[in-house]
Amino acid sequence: MDRNKFEQFQKLVDNSKNIVFFGGAGVSTASGIPDFRSENGLYGEESKRKHKYSPEYMLSHTFYKDNTEEFFEFYKTEMCALGYKPNDTHYKLAELEKVGKLKAVITQNIDGLHQLAGSKNVIELHGTIHKNTCTECSEQYTAEYVKNSIGIPRCKECGGIIKPDVTLYEEMLPYGVLTKARRLIRQADLVIVAGTSLNVQPAAGLLSELNGAKLVIINKTETPQDYIADLLIKDDMTEVFSELKA
Numbered sequence: 001m002d003r004n005k006f007e008q009f010q011k012l013v014d015n016s017k018n019i020v021f022f023g024g025a026g027v028s029t030a031s032g033i034p035d036f037r038s039e040n041g042l043y044g045e046e047s048k049r050k051h052k053y054s055p056e057y058m059l060s061h062t063f064y065k066d067n068t069e070e071f072f073e074f075y076k077t078e079m080c081a082l083g084y085k086p087n088d089t090h091y092k093l094a095e096l097e098k099v100g101k102l103k104a105v106i107t108q109n110i111d112g113l114h115q116l117a118g119s120k121n122v123i124e125l126h127g128t129i130h131k132n133t134c135t136e137c138s139e140q141y142t143a144e145y146v147k148n149s150i151g152i153p154r155c156k157e158c159g160g161i162i163k164p165d166v167t168l169y170e171e172m173l174p175y176g177v178l179t180k181a182r183r184l185i186r187q188a189d190l191v192i193v194a195g196t197s198l199n200v201q202p203a204a205g206l207l208s209e210l211n212g213a214k215l216v217i218i219n220k221t222e223t224p225q226d227y228i229a230d231l232l233i234k235d236d237m238t239e240v241f242s243e244l245k246a
């Protein structure tokens, strides 16, 4: 890890009292959940892919509607990540919130690990695997129920399809989350972006809301918005967050 950059990061955290963290799938890779765009991620080289179609297509509303059984096969094996534990980054963010420095975690993740680590104010831009709703009668189900179902998960009450409250490509983000996320970023004095390729819209556009905040980007690989960062750390975030003092 670049010590000089780490010290700069620690200083920025020490001098801030309204921090907002904005993260993506890279936050959970250290917990064992693959991301999309790392070398071993689901979007890796086409020849190495396990599935017939591209992940973007398999996670689209069209695919859900037209190939429901295959959609659930993919969702249950690749997206519905159960049994994983938070890592140092999740825990340090929860600690920063507890001491009053961090106001919110905005995440593109759907795995619920921030809450498991103790974070309270978590804005889930793309929903969560932990909420599942019957499309006919709105009965609620757990992620375990969906994951353990055979074939298409069906409602015990009415037989309707149970759809995870996860935003698929072509679908709108859950009501209000984007407005909330934009406001948090506008009010922040330090925004930390980590573990996201900043490729998925409208989440990636959130940084246009920066309103005088310092911006730190911690990512192993380049992002299209690196050029606007005040501090760019191209390292493993687990090393950075495990050393950071809250």
Ligand code: CNA
Pocket (backbone or CB within 6 Å): 023, 024, 025, 026, 027, 028, 029, 030, 033, 034, 035, 036, 037, 038, 041, 108, 109, 110, 111, 112, 126, 194, 195, 196, 197, 198, 199, 200, 218, 219, 220, 221, 222, 235, 236, 237, 238
């Ligand atoms: P992405 O496009 O896969 O990007 C992840 C980024 O994180 C890449 O640029 C990596 O280089 C970087 N990265 C991975 N591990 C580390 C690490 N330890 N330290 C530093 N950088 C690292 O993922 P995005 O979140 O940008 O894409 C948005 C999608 C991914 C959302 O719709 C999510 O729902 C979806 N997703 C979520 C999960 C999850 O909930 N854990 C898993 C896989 C995909």
